Amino acid sequence: MNRRNRLTILGIAGTLLLSGCASKIPAIISTPPPGDIRVDEVQQDHGRFIDSAIRWGGDIISVENLTDETHIEILAHKLNASGKPLSDSRSSGRFIARIKGFLEPEDYPKDRKITVKGEIREVVEKPVGSYPYPYPLVDVDAYYLWPREKRYHRPYYYDPFYGPYYDPFYYPYWRRYPYYYW
Numbered sequence: 279m280n281r282r283n284r285l286t287i288l289g290i291a292g293t294l295l296l297s298g299c300a301s302k303i304p305a306i307i308s309t310p311p312p313g314d315i316r317v318d319e320v321q322q323d324h325g326r327f328i329d330s331a332i333r334w335g336g337d338i339i340s341v342e343n344l345t346d347e348t349h350i351e352i353l354a355h356k357l358n359a360s361g362k363p364l365s366d367s368r369s370s371g372r373f374i375a376r377i378k379g380f381l382e383p384e385d386y387p388k389d390r391k392i393t394v395k396g397e398i399r400e401v402v403e404k405p406v407g408s409y410p411y412p413y414p415l416v417d418v419d420a421y422y423l424w425p426r427e428k429r430y431h432r433p434y435y436y437d438p439f440y441g442p443y444y445d446p447f448y449y450p451y452w453r454r455y456p457y458y459y460w
Contacts, residue, residue, distance in 0.1 A: 306420045307361045315332050317370045317372070329398065330397065333393065334393070335363040339351040343381070348376075376418060386423065396416045
């Protein structure tokens with residue numbers, strides 16, 4: 279085999295390897311629409327943004343099934359480059375995502391992250407407590423329910439047989455596993 283054939287095979291193998299690592303996020307969710315419209319902008323100026331394309335996301339507050347559609351109330355957060363809501367960002371308001379058909383509320387529990395893409399249809403007022411709150415209503419074209427993040431907890435661990443230099447009367451302090459300094 280000559281050098282050129284080896285490089286061709288190596289290039290094909292590398293392409294196949296990288297394509298296996300491709301994201302499962304739909305392309306329509308990962309690409310933002312032109313313009314960056316925020317929820318609070320729509321709440322302040324109702325008529326200006328009607329029929330505008332948006333990509334918003336956040337934490338699910340509630341799910342309400344109606345006759346032929348489902349309304350998901352969402353607490354909006356900033357999105358990262360792939361469209362995932364950032365947990366540590368400050369909320370920009372609430373909105374309602376209107377999805378055609380029935381969605382099982384147990385599959386869309388409270389505090390789960392979701393990203394929707396669609397068009398703003400209107401702004402409806404619903405109470406939050408006793409405060410009348412303006413909700414932008416979005417007709418959803420595509421949505422993505424993000425998988426739950428796994429959190430790992432490392433407990434404190436005390437190793438009674440800590441190394442050859444361990445003396446319980448000289449150094450009886452607890453250390454966090456596995457960070458040893460010897």
